[in-house]
Amino acid sequence: MNIDEHLEEISSKLAKRVDTKSCFACGTCVAACPVSRLIGSETYHPRRVVKATLEGEATTLLEEPALWLCTSCHACLEHCPQKVPVSELIKDLQNLASSMGITPDDIVAEVENILATGWALAPSDQANKKRTELGLPPIPLDDRGSKDLQTIAKATALLERLEKVKQRKVQEAQVAAAAEEGGEV
């Protein structure tokens, strides 16, 4: 499936969950969004994400860093009088951006850690020192299901998307290096 087909799938999925015309552009989601209120709706605007998706024009959103500013608080979804699942839609678009290799570094690093260790935050000597001071046992040194998580990553699109992010990084570095070389000549 190419990006346009994926986008069409997201649009039709949204259309199935809600009446396509149900977003009446009231802007309640924007008013409820703590990020929009703080940084300005010209930079981050949940309603425009819904509109662009319904109109099949979300491709331009996928490469925008602002797509990742959603704090996942679900205030938009909760306040929407028409029950449009705005934050779920944003997550669908982020998933699509990931399949193109676009994902913030910190998210990738944590997910790699989860797959490698089973922990979002790996146990450390410092953590165990704090635990000992409180009379708690140290963190057990088991594999915490990590082998299963790696199997799940392979059986879903997760591993492929992480690879794609790596490839894109390499390509971007090559383009940057070539540009620098070109500039010096």
Added chain:
Amino acid sequence: MDDTGWALYMGCVIPNRLPYMEVAMRETLQHFEIETHDVDGFSCCPNPLTLPHIDHHAALAISARNLAVAEKAGLNILTPCNGCFEMLKGAAVCLADDKELREEVNGILAKTGHEYKGIVKVKHFIQLLFEDIGLGTVAESVVQPLTDLTAAVHVGCHILRPSNLLNVDDAQRPTILHQLVRALGAKTVQFPDEMDCCGYGTRPADRDLALKMAGIKIENMKRAGAEALVLICPACTLQFDLMQRLALRDAEDKTPLPVFYYPELLNLAVGIPPQKLGFEQHRVKVDPILAKLI
């Protein structure tokens, strides 16, 4: 309530970063004689702020695997972490209702040797205090009322929303935590934007924005007359306690606001000595408040 026991699902942040929350929770459980089981084989829930944003199908399968581990042990899940609660309860509700989805997820889980039948219930620790132990019992257990304390409360997003899946409290005007704090004899204040996110969710994409969101909230709490903040979520705790000094970097009033995990206050009020609770591991000093209360 059925008599299925509780598997204690601590998550990643509390045991590794905020073990004093684990101590407080275990003390409270012991005080009310709630039996729980530590179960081997759980993984990260996974963190609702990272993994589902790359692949939410994989995230659902990982949550389902955790549910399957509890199911095999014959237990329901009790968790103190809002993020873990959202992931595990969300998955439990979706998978219980949707046979087709369950079959799809079990297709993936089969490769790991797990199967989820769809019967595990997931409860947040605060929900247990409010619904199972009950406000009356909490209030009756108080031997040292916290009458001198005026606090802001911050419930956190992921215990409330999406409310169609989580269904714990009024998602726009929650009252459970206010009531639980008042049951200890303390006063609570309301402040503007009380329901806004602590900002932790924007950290992976924009650290400065995350700090700004926390800072604005702390300022609003202090303006409303709060002398402390009471919360229940480890992510909110990282924002409001660990990062507070940075969050208030540009604030006019940089006076620190001590932060308490609700069970810590409950433990003090029922007479558990503060020495057992590890208050020295808080980043923002709580001594001025403790001196007043004890």
